[in-house]
Amino acid sequence: DAGVIQSPRHEVTEMGQEVTLRCKPISGHNSLFWYRQTMMRGLELLIYFNNNVPIDDSGMPEDRFSAKMPNASFSTLKIQPSEPRDSAVYFCASSLEVGGPLGPSVLTFGAGSRLTVL
């Protein structure tokens, strides 16, 4: 298995530009998570999907951020317009959720996308 695949690995852009980060979860996984990591705020959950449906987007910082999951094998996180304070590492993670007495499953993380907004 190739694991969770994120692209691009590094992105440098100028303030005001649109940024799109992409994620391919592990095949068969039914939950997908977007996190942002900064020195100041640590690992923050931005949004997560179950079976391609957004469940909780309360962590999305502003209307400039949007996330989609058009199918089980692809998700995007878009920032428009980008600002310097959006500079961070953005992680995508996926899991296979079965719920019930088997309990919560392990999240497998992608390698992350490091975003720098100048």
Add this chain to the structure above:
Amino acid sequence: AQKITQTQPGMFVQEKEAVTLDCTYDTSDPSYGLFWYKQPSSGEMIFLIYQGSYDQQNATEGRYSLNFQKARKSANLVISASQLGDSAMYFCAMREASYNNNDMRFGAGTRLTVKP
């Protein structure tokens, strides 16, 4: 709401010694899972160990063990026989078991440095 607390921003340990990284949590859900992840300087998030709230025994994975004290709501990670490669950030995390409330929240992390 879930809350994960890691009170040790940094820890040092001598190579080959054991070290305990602290984690406390807060939840009102009786069914939940506790996780530890390692993040080396290269940046990837590596899953280490899992403990379910109903598990009777403490979880172990090789040199990693989890000291689970449910009444105290603590889930400390114990690393035995530390190696130089164990130097990294370590994150404690928790998920509740409800299908539509199963997001994973992380603590602030502990930076472990193993000294030769």
